[in-house]
Amino acid sequence: MAAAAKKVAEEFKKMVQEKLGMVPPHIEAMCDNAPEVVAHFVRMYGAAMKPGALDPKVKELMGLALAVALGCRHCMTWHTIMALEHGATKEEIFETLGVAAIMTGGPGIVTWSEPVIEVLKQKGLL
Numbered sequence: 001m002a003a004a005a006k007k008v009a010e011e012f013k014k015m016v017q018e019k020l021g022m023v024p025p026h027i028e029a030m031c032d033n034a035p036e037v038v039a040h041f042v043r044m045y046g047a048a049m050k051p052g053a054l055d056p057k058v059k060e061l062m063g064l065a066l067a068v069a070l071g072c073r074h075c076m077t078w079h080t081i082m083a084l085e086h087g088a089t090k091e092e093i094f095e096t097l098g099v100a101a102i103m104t105g106g107p108g109i110v111t112w113s114e115p116v117i118e119v120l121k122q123k124g125l126l
Contacts, residue, residue, distance in 0.1 A: 002036070009035035012042050019081050024074055049082075057086035061096045064116070068100035068108055076115040090125045 009031035016023050023031075031038050049059050060083035067075035083093060097116060101108035120126045 005035040005039040008039035008042055012038055016078075020074065020077055027074075055086070057083060057088050057092075060086055061088060061092060064093070065096050065100040065103075068097065068113060068116075069104050071107070073115045076113070077119055080116045080119040084119070084123060084125075090120060093120065 013023050013028060013031050016027055049056055049063075054062075060079050064076060064079035064083055067079050080093060083096075093116060097108070097113050100113075117126065
C-alpha cells in the first residue's frame with residue numbers, strides 16, 4: 001500500500017495546489033511523511049462528500065459552516081471553492097456564514113469569514 005498511498009498523497013497535493021493556489025506547509029509535510037494517513041483521509045473525504053441523501057453542495061456548505069466554527073482558514077477557503085464548484089450561490093454562502101455566526105458569536109462575524117470573502121472576490125462575486 002505504500003506506493004499507492006504515496007501516489008494518492010501526490011495527487012492530493014496537486015489538487016490542493018490547483019484549488020488553493022498553494023500547498024500549505026503542513027499539508028505538504030503530511031503528504032511527504034505520512035502518505036498512508038493522507039490517503040485514508042482522501043478516501044474518507046470522497047466517501048463523505050459523494051452524492052447521497054444530501055447533495056455535495058449541501059455537504060460543502062456544511063463543511064464551510066464547520067470550518068468557520070473551528071476557525072480553520074484553509075478549510076474555509078477549500079469548502080468555499082468546493083461549494084461554488086458544486087453550484088452554491090453567493091447568497092447560499094452568506095446564509096451559511098450567518099448560521100455559523102449564530103453558532104459561534106462574534107468571531108464568526110468579525111474574522112473567521114475573511115477567507116470566504118477573499119474567495120468570493122477572486123471569483124468576481126463581490
